Amino acid sequence: FSLVQTYSILECFPDDIRLGPSKFTLKRYLYQNNREHVFHGRRINVFQGEKLVTYNTQTVFQKYISFSLKVSKEAKAMQHFGDSPFAMSAFPNETDPIGINTGMFIPTLEQQGTEEQKAKWLSLAYQEKIIGTYAQTELGHGTFLRGLETTATYDPKTKEFILNTPSLSATKFWPGGLGRTANHCVVVAQLYTQGKCHGIHIFMLQLRSLEDHSLLPGIENGVIGNKFGFGTNDNGYLKLNSVRIPRENMMMRYSKVLEDGTYIKPENTKVTYGVMVLVRSFIVRGAALHLAEACTIAIRYSAVRRQSELTPGGIEPQILDYQTQQYRLFPLLSTAYAFHFASTNMTETYERISKQIEAGRLDQLPQLHALAAGLKAFTTYAGSAGIEVCRICCGGHGYSHASGLPKIYVCEVPGCTYEGENTVMMLQVARYLMKCHRSKQQGKTLPGFVSYIGEPMEKNSRMDDKVSFTCIVKAYKHRAARLIEEAAKQMQSFIQSGSPAHEAWNKSSVQLFLAANAHCHLFCVQNFIDSIRNCKVDSNTSKVLNEVCQLYGVHGILENLGEFMQDNFLTGQHAEYLQKKMLTLFDVMRPNAVALVDAFDFPDHILQSCLGRYDGQVYQALYDYAKMAPMNQTEVHSTYYTHLKPLMSADSKL
């Protein structure tokens, strides 16, 4: 999924497709890691119908556990976590049951542990001698961390913390792998020492015996039951009844509790934001990938599927030739590209600012934090909604698991609520924007991307029928700046009329949400344009990318037209230009559409889709998929004898 390789896929041998920036080829990976195992693992989930929904049962679960461990070792060796090519090839659109071990448990140790703590646990964790998870979310609290109820009370007599679940709603709920897999976890709990609460801190807790995996005393745990997706993960719950752990189990790189119970504050509380921002950058990348997968399936299928008539009695057109199909799919294709570039930008920004933070410079942290929160919310909302549009664009067949699309959706959509609920995320962005707005009013210069806030602006757009990038960006800037201004004014007016600040905030929060949303949208548009300007591709590729980018900008305005017109910055005349431009772009993009999705480089066994196959043999694939369903292995199902026959032969009472 690397831009420099756009179109290069067409020259590749299909089995040897490059995945991601790693340049690591899948073929080599499969070859090295027992290809049969990989393919067999996948076939179980896709081509043997009924077994697909037997998630969490022994057969499938065993295969996942076993392979997951292998994969995570490989991934670590190559410094890949999260959505790496490894995980993707092993479990496309499934969750790794020990993903939280590699993605959160180990990074927490690395970042929050002292040298002694790292020496004690990290090598065990690296070798999977211990398998951990991250126990934060509770039944009653998710995004609002300060509300977590689990307690860790220090007992200076024994130099131990006593962990407790003081109420039903304090039960840890959802952590991945917690149900039956993990034997350790880091627990987020309210720290009490010397009679005082010091807020949430992180503690290492052994859950199960390393001898026989039995639960340790005081620990109650299990899986939380079935979910929309995430069937391959034993998300769990955890109740703690006076569980004692040594003082040394508190993560003490920053905060400390001394032997006598004295609490030592961290120098800066914000240094712990790192993992959170990193995880959110993975989520943005995931949204881009998932939407790209869905577009690949829907656009390839729309080039195979023929339906209805344009000319009476004529050949049925490919459904991709219908303007309404283009209207639904091409803007999503452009969004997938936009999110790819947004994700790349975010990763680069994270790496750059991380180094500054390591060096003690925290001034750019608020900006990074806002970017991560905003893009996380913006891309997961649009990504999940877009995947469903792609699925519906495949008609009835999109509803079959044979399409691969339902799984992509259920894998993407929880991104709207986990790792920070999206509305809360957007309001965090809004809080940052309001700060920027105040700074600007106080005459300060705003840094980098937010510098447009409070700047003098043209009152009316100069857009003509060419709809230039300059005019597009100005329109998005104007809209965001106006909405930020209005939200600030609205807050101010509530405060002036006597509302307390929190009430003014809540009463303005729809407006604040819209402002934050417009800001994120502007970022994606601006960044898309900058990225294609800076990337080194041949002039043909560049032309195509410019068209895709222009559609992203144009369609986004039309979808939110009212916000651009409300103060007459855009007029009805402009709307007409934009509508015409959009339709023209559809025509221009039509011949490139399939190549544009091929360029994402997803091999068939990652798409797992009868509809999105590279070879276009969709009907044969659907038929084969059906034939393999277990219920088809006998001509007469057993329920005929037990239920149908007796009822059919019974006398009717009607």
Added chain:
Amino acid sequence: FSLVQTYSILECFPDDIRLGPSKFTLKRYLYQNNREHVFHGRRINVFQGEKLVTYNTQTVFQKYISFSLKVSKEAKAMQHFGDSPFAMSAFPNETDPIGINTGMFIPTLEQQGTEEQKAKWLSLAYQEKIIGTYAQTELGHGTFLRGLETTATYDPKTKEFILNTPSLSATKFWPGGLGRTANHCVVVAQLYTQGKCHGIHIFMLQLRSLEDHSLLPGIENGVIGNKFGFGTNDNGYLKLNSVRIPRENMMMRYSKVLEDGTYIKPENTKVTYGVMVLVRSFIVRGAALHLAEACTIAIRYSAVRRQSELTPGGIEPQILDYQTQQYRLFPLLSTAYAFHFASTNMTETYERISKQIEAGRLDQLPQLHALAAGLKAFTTYAGSAGIEVCRICCGGHGYSHASGLPKIYVCEVPGCTYEGENTVMMLQVARYLMKCHRSKQQGKTLPGFVSYIGEPMEKNSRMDDKVSFTCIVKAYKHRAARLIEEAAKQMQSFIQSGSPAHEAWNKSSVQLFLAANAHCHLFCVQNFIDSIRNCKVDSNTSKVLNEVCQLYGVHGILENLGEFMQDNFLTGQHAEYLQKKMLTLFDVMRPNAVALVDAFDFPDHILQSCLGRYDGQVYQALYDYAKMAPMNQTEVHSTYYTHLKPLMSADSKL
């Protein structure tokens, strides 16, 4: 779900809740029909975690088959089909494996069969001596019926039709119950006689032996494999290899094939639209019900869930007090009410016009057909998207099957593609609107609801900060009329510049789609207002319904603001009035929100939701749900011994 009973639920004994217009109480039904059976059947699917996903396996399937047969008999006795209280109480948000038997197979016989045919098959069908399905959709064709490929060729020598599947893409695919349940079906096939094709006709086909359920010669059939939802239905495929059926098996009420092969055309081809329109009216009702269910769950949960702080250190508010939560949920609540009234109107219109059609008057058929197509598309789009918003509004817990929401979604969303793909439906509405527009231009008077098209209109809205119903309706009329006008002009301009009609149509289809959408939206707004004006409720209830209705109108304008502003009918000033009005309505509706969903009268065992419980004990319910998961029945899962332990104790190669 009856308006006259709004609020009455609060006075009801919770177990004796009225469902639907039948006034048939669920309690009585359960009492009469072995209550334990019903409840037990449901518990399996919801409270025993893992078994939820063992759809189509023997245990669950048997229960469904058995109970389904009982229910369908009862339902028939009470003249209830489709989403009846019976089906709902037996299978909330599941599909009945023989639902197509009662909902489509029998009605097709009733409407398309001759008296002899009805005498032969109907009583058998009524008694479930035969169980049928409706085999229309093929691998390669869905909504475009003329494209169906299955053939029925008349052989005058033997006086038989020979049924064939001439290609892979002609394989029948998707019919409900076809996989392993049905022993008969009606097949839609291209009729060939005397060397000529006469288009699609309907044929009765026996699939399986009535003795032993084995497949008859020339028939290949099975289930199509796993789907996003519809797990309780054995949707199937069917291939026919020169299967001979008697001439009398063609449904001959209208078209006929004589013994010598002479084809007799029906007097009017449109009389067969009846079943289609009826089924679409069920779909509209389903969208209203599903969205109402989702709103009930999300709003009740939002009144229980507390999160974050408004005042620093203060009590955590109910999340329903956050303006952003109201912004997402209250417009959906108003939509659920709007769709309820739209569905009621459609059913009444269907009944009125059906009588006229029976009496040979077909003039109102195009209007009915357009209404059915448009409302089907409009309500299923908005309904499914809205259900997901409700689910996401429940945060992480919404993703658990314990919330009940994933099932509501997967049950509703296929409505966007089955029984007429939504885009095609909208374009059918557009075709009707273009006809109306032409009639008007030719000086004719347009009937009933479409009479606003082509009427002279005010250029600017007179809306003030009160945002009256009159101004709301005028705005929606103006928007729809303008978009219809523009679509017509656009088509005209393509034709004038030399495009053939079909190309002009395709090149204008985005515009046509938007016009049809605006027309349907207007219908829902106008009908909501008319309905509450005409319904007999006390003044308090009336006031509350007026607020809900006003929010539906206001929010719809704001969501599509550009379309209302493009010709300056609404201005930035109007937008400000509307935004303020919306926020005011949120405040006004907040205290009534829970009562407004209680008024839908869904009992707990129909919602099947830990989050939407009437008693609000959500955390206890989530915990109980988790505890019951089969994986929790042993402390150490078997995969520990087979996989985790060996891998954990292996030497690491890193």
